[in-house]
Amino acid sequence: LAGCGKEKVVTRTDFALDTVITIAAYGQSDEGILKEPFNRIRELDNKLNAFSEDSEISKINAAAGQEPVVVSEDTFNAVKEGLEYSEKTGGAFDITIGPLVDLWKIEAPGEGVVPEQPAIDAAKAFVDYRKVVLDEAAHSVFLEEPGMKINLGAIAKGYIGDAVKAVLQSEGVERAIINLGGNVVLIGGKSNREPFTVSLEDPEDPLSNGSISDASTLGVLRERDNSIVTSGDYERYFIGPDGKRYHHILDPKTGYPAESGLHQVTVITDTSADADALSTAFFVMGLDQAMTYIRETEGIEAVFVTTDNRIVATKGMEDTFVFDEGNHGGQY
Ligand code: ADP
């Protein structure tokens, strides 16, 4: 009988991608099947991480303004997907954000200082996804201007989540939860009939890693086969001398942390690269523009928390998202 007896599951947690990664494969008893997925995570991190000097992304950046760099299929595809989202979002999401990320020292928020305006203007001038040249035949990437830098921080975990899903599926796994530091990817559901349940983190009571825990939450998502990715201004930030919160999602137009009236954005889509890129883009765009984007595109659901603590979920979430009682009061 369904639900009776303890279900077999193998789980492994590891630190990678600068966060905590957990993979739980249901209906499985051999822990060996989790080895290849974690190998794949490290392989992709080595290729895509702009902060490690010998990654392919760093090689592309080092050759900016000089020559195209031939890269692996993974790196080529990740850059290509990133460019597609840069185009679709009109540059709210821009994979050439690197010079601004480096200037703001986003990866080491403890060291954060507010840069001088001329430095922001100078870094911002290098940010332009339209100056990335892909050559499909050669599998090369070229940055037209010296000083340009790709940083895939806002899409890499999504891309890697999709890749891990593919590895697990090739191993015959039909039901799994992949959690890359809060980027969640689902294979199947809890059972054929039951979806997985995923708690949505409360931006006022954030968890340091992942979105599944007993801490205060906004509500519960009931989903299967898709990806759930959250971006927020509370993940990496520093408090400036003016008392303001300087967080890690930058507006390419201003060169400053985005101030669009949003506190948190969760996107639910079929693939995790989409959800990752769009959660970051929507954070930059703000609620109205994001809702317009969602209306004009198929297959995207989202839950927003505004800086004045309203929760707004897309209409399509009515069946799959239940607000916690007493939590801000949400609307669909
Ligand atoms: P997290 O890294 O916490 O999962 P995001 O997916 O929103 O959050 O990605 C934020 C990261 O992406 C930043 O740390 C930075 O490296 C990069 N980034 C910041 N702003 C942008 C932007 N407007 N477009 C593309 N990448 C960005």
Ligand code: MG
């Ligand atoms: Mg993102």
Ligand code: MG
């Ligand atoms: Mg993210």
